[in-house]
Amino acid sequence: GVDAHESGQRIAELHDRFDAIDGYSARARAAALLSGLGFAAERHDDPVASFSGGWRMRLNLARALMCRSDLLLLDEPTNHLDLDAVLWLEDWLGRYPGTLLLVTHDRDFLDAVVGEIVHLDNGTLRLYTGNYAQFERERAQALALQQAAYIKQQRQIAHLRSFIDRFRAKATKAKQAQSRIKTLERMESIAAAHVDSPFSFELRSTEIGARQLLKLDHADLGYDGVPVLADVNWPILAGARIGLLGHNGAGKSTLLRAIAGELRPMRGGRLTANGLRIGYFAQHQMEQLRLDESALWHFQRLEPGAREQELRNYLGGFDFRGDRVSAMVREFSGGEKARLTLALLARQRPNLLLLDEPTNHLDIEMREALTEALQDYTGALIVVAHDRHLLRATADELWLAADGNLSPFDGDLDDYRQWVLEERSAQVARAQKPRNVAAIDRKAQRREEAQERQRLASLRKPYEQELAQLEKELAELASEKQTLDDWLASPDAYVDETRQRLKETLTRQGDLTWRLARAEAAWLQLQTTLEQLDGH
Ligand SMILES: Nc1ncnc2c1ncn2[C@@H]1O[C@H](COP(=O)(O)OP(=O)(O)O)[C@@H](O)[C@H]1O
Ligand SMILES: [Mg+2]
Known part of the structure; x- marks a missing residue:
């Protein structure tokens, strides 16, 4: 009766509203945001609790972007x-x-x-x-x-x-x-x-005679028997200034850890020159600061003989002045910890500097000071950074970690930007193709292929569920409409006694027609998305 009609009307309104706020594409939009921010497709349905702090920050960002x-x-x-x-x-x-x-x-x-x-x-x-x-x-x-x-x-x-x-x-x-x-x-x-600027410091290097500072010799780098980068054959020469590029998870940090000697190659070797001094900055280094000690203490431990005033002067160049020099590291902000870590590193006068996202906690003046110090630095440098100003100003060759390999990147940062955006849009289509990883044994390869299949399956799953739901809805709508159509086609519909029912049925028929069209459009869109996932 009237109630059913009103609910039908209401449902139609809600569908309309849902459509107006792009509700039908919400899942696809969320997936695109998450992929863009670096979340692997197979992790899209994982609980928030399973992500680390940095990833939760990304989730927050995704959420802000998702809201209209x-x-x-x-x-x-x-x-x-x-x-x-x-x-x-x-x-x-x-x-x-x-x-x-x-x-x-x-x-x-x-x-x-x-x-x-x-x-x-x-x-x-x-x-x-x-x-x-x-x-x-x-x-x-x-x-x-x-x-x-x-x-x-x-x-x-x-x-x-x-x-x-x-x-x-x-x-x-x-x-x-x-x-x-x-x-x-x-x-x-x-x-x-x-x-x-409140900063004035320089990055001095220790003289080294060797032309080749370090070499990764046909090294496979990875974890638990599975290489992330295979057959890395990379000599690092004195004075090299290298920017390292690659997607999230491509193995940039892994490579730096291996060069630093923190991660042993699974296969192949790591050769170092005499007199090599590596300065390695990564986020996990900041965690090695002693929270219950002061900035000054960290230097006194390194150089027990140094004059306090000299250390204070040095720390002043990193904008640690007065009380800050003797304050507990526990009280430090992320930026102060990063600065202290850099100050410690610079003090050791490395001739090979490895910087893994050094600017994360630094403000614009400190970034500028670091950029300038790096420009004057005469040692060799390998840097991973999302700060393009720093990369452009300090690196003169670019290397790319991608698909399990390390290779020189032929182009500049603008070319890289283009490459990233193209890769992103091709990513969905690529998802199902097995990655081209050289020199990985068959077992690892099979495992990888299985993972890819799983990844594709998990990528498809939400769409398939939505599709099934829609198909059910379509069938119900079609069947109800058929019933109404049949009645409307019968002479019963046009007698005086059923005038009210005729009116209601016509309205309902209109609703149904409209809702069917909506559902069909959504169904078509889902089909297209699924076809894209299949790589058609
Ligand atoms: N300690 C670890 N144990 C196991 N796997 C790891 C570890 N660290 C990194 N990985 C994996 O190695 C791959 C490369 O990671 P990473 O070198 O951090 O990439 P990038 O720095 O390019 O983002 C990723 O798939 C990552 O999950
Ligand atoms: Mg990294």
């Missing part, structure tokens, strides 16, 4: 991302239709995403039109002007002071001196422009 919004507020979204995810996010935000307010220390990311900069300085907000590069130029000009005004004012002040000092004593000039004093007091002091 007019205003999106992102506070340091790239901190826990790798370069691939940053590039993907940049692309995504470029297409975000709403208003975006972003706090980030990644200047390339800023340049790509924003059109205006709000600068918070000395408790005021100032709006600059343009991207970060333009902001920096304008600000440098403003600072130069301010600095000129400041110097002029300082000259005036000095002049007034000397006048006051000279004539205060003389009774005849006392009155003039008094009025000068007032002028001086009224003068609104122009702040000196803070162009100075």
Whole structure:
């Protein structure tokens, strides 16, 4: 009766609403966001508790992006991302239709995403039109002007002071001196422009005679008998400046650990030159700091003979001053821990520097200071970073870890960006093809193929479930509509006694037709998605 009609109407409205908010594509959108942020497809259905802290940060970000919004507020979204995810996010935000307010220390990311900069300085907000590069130029000009005004004012002040000092004593000039004093007091002091960075340090290297510092010799690198990178045959020469690229999980960190000597190759060797000093920075190094000791203590332990003042001066270059030098590391922020770790590393004057995402906790000035120090550093350098400014400024060759192999990357970071975005869109199609991993034994290969099948199956599963659900709904709708159609085709429908029923049936028939069309469209879309997964 009327109730059924109303519910039908209501259901139709809800479907309409669901469609309007893109409900039918929600799963596919969520999957795309998660993949873009580096989540492997087979982990999309895993419980949140099974992810580490860094991955939960990514989940938070995915959630913020998933919500439909007019205003999106992102506070340091790239901190826990790798370069691939940053590039993907940049692309995504470029297409975000709403208003975006972003706090980030990644200047390339800023340049790509924003059109205006709000600068918070000395408790005021100032709006600059343009991207970060333009902001920096304008600000440098403003600072130069301010600095000129400041110097002029300082000259005036000095002049007034000397006048006051000279004539205060003389009774005849006392009155003039008094009025000068007032002028001086009224003068609104122009702040000196803070162009100075709080950091000043350099990365010095220890001389080494060898041309080849280290070589991975046909090394297979991996865990539990399964190589992540196979047959790595890589000499690292003095003065090399290498940026290491690759998807999340491609083996960049594994490679650095192997070079550092933390991970033994499963096969092949690691040869080192005499006098090699490796400086290795990775997030897990920060965890090796002693929480119940001070920054100073860490240095005194390394150099028991060093003068405290000398160590304090050194630490000052990393912006540890006064009390901060003797404060417990426990109280330190992530940024301070990262700085301390870098300070310790630099102190050891390495001639081979391995940096695995060194900028994660660093603010823009420290990044700049590190970038400059790395530019002047004369040792060999291998760096993994999502900060393209740092990569571009410090690396002059790029290597790519992909598909189980390490190879030189033929191109620059813009080419890499292109490569990442193309890879991403091809990823779904590629998912089912076995990866091309050289020199892996058949057993591992079979295991990998089984994993790929599983991965594909888990990728398909949610779509298949949705499809089954839709098919059931379609069948029900079709069958109900058939019944109504039959009745409407019969002469019974057009007699006076059934006038009310006729009206209801016609409305219901309209609803059903509409809902069938919706369901069919959704069904078609799901089919297309599944076909793409099959690689058609
Ligand atoms: N300690 C470990 N034990 C087992 N597998 C690991 C370990 N560390 C990393 N892996 C795996 O090795 C692969 C490469 O990881 P990683 O070198 O950290 O990649 P990247 O730094 O390029 O993101 C990933 O599949 C990762 O899950
Ligand atoms: Mg890594």
